[in-house]
Amino acid sequence: MANDQGRTRIQRENRARILEAGLEVFSSEGFRGATLDGLAQAAGLSKPNMLYYFASKEAIYVALLDRLLDAWLDPLRALDPAGEPLDEMLGYVRRKLHLARDYPRESRLFAGEVLRGAEHIGPALSGGLRWLVDDRAAVIGGWMAAGRLAPSDPHHLIVSIWALTQHYADFEVQVRAVLGEARDPWAEAERELELHFRRVLAVG
Template identity: 65%
Template sequence: MSEPKPRTRIQEKNRARVLEAALEVFSKHGFRGATLDEIAQEAGLSKPNLLYYFASKDEIHVTLLEGLVDTWLDPLRELNEDGDPQQELRAYVRRKLQMSRDFPRESRLFAQEIVQGAPRMKDGLATDLKALVDEKAVVLRRWTAAGKLADIDPHHLIFSIWSLTQHYADFDVQVRAVLGEGRDPIAEAEVFLDTLFTRLLAP
């Protein structure tokens, strides 16, 4: 069987345009509410041209999610077993907050998929995500056993970090409505969460 031909620069550029447009549309309307016509319009392409690069709305969505899961795992991968436990975990919190600042659409896309039961990424959650979280949970237990970290369930600690950081992307409108104009939710959250986890994690 012959290898597929490599994509040209224009093909790669147009695929990227479609994915960027789809991210905007999906993050606003969800998978069910989005249409190929809307994605094509956002990308500045005709619908037939869009379908040259992706066969369906589902294929576009899956492509986005596959890239997103890998990106989402990167901050946890950086947790270094040889580092200071409290510093490593507080740095992880800061990295997750930065992702909420820099990738709010991606966060909302991920949240929408999870709320719907993860029909397009359930396998990835049960394999790549679970394996990484379990691996880091072992590290956290070692730190606790060594007296370097409070005795806290490692899985629920990681869940709490996800909840307390991704909230600022997924509920941005609510957060800004409550805080009012002229305040930086992410900057304030970084100070608050650093204080919170410093106290929580102390052995």
């Protein structure tokens, strides 16, 4: 059952319930900590019923990661080579931060997979992810060579954007502890990251 074509409404709903349960369980307990019984309970289905849709715990996990990685690349895909370079880069920072803010479980799931050596998504990281990063790094490098952005290494620049934006989701408890209850870390992050990257990228 590789896609939704030909599935009944109930089958589509059950798959969605399983994936939602998987996201909750895997993001909090990790792949090794999750169990089929726990996943089935979170989905509100019997284990045999759940295994009708996904043959194993790993199948649920990989389906989540495949969907996540595709969405995770959307902000970088949206970088417009024909746009104003500084605006495009600051827009990318905002989109990446908003993605982390709106999908914190997905961010933690992805981070956990990478920390464990990316066993399930290694080929995707060295394939589609790298190709897209190489392509956008070439665009950014062209802007820098033309004097439209301050010079730096485009690949490391992209990685630094990932690090600074995803930290707010992956370590939100830590950030909130440091800032205190009265402060909004996401609103402040958007303001501070724009200020930071404007200083890093602006020419002159």
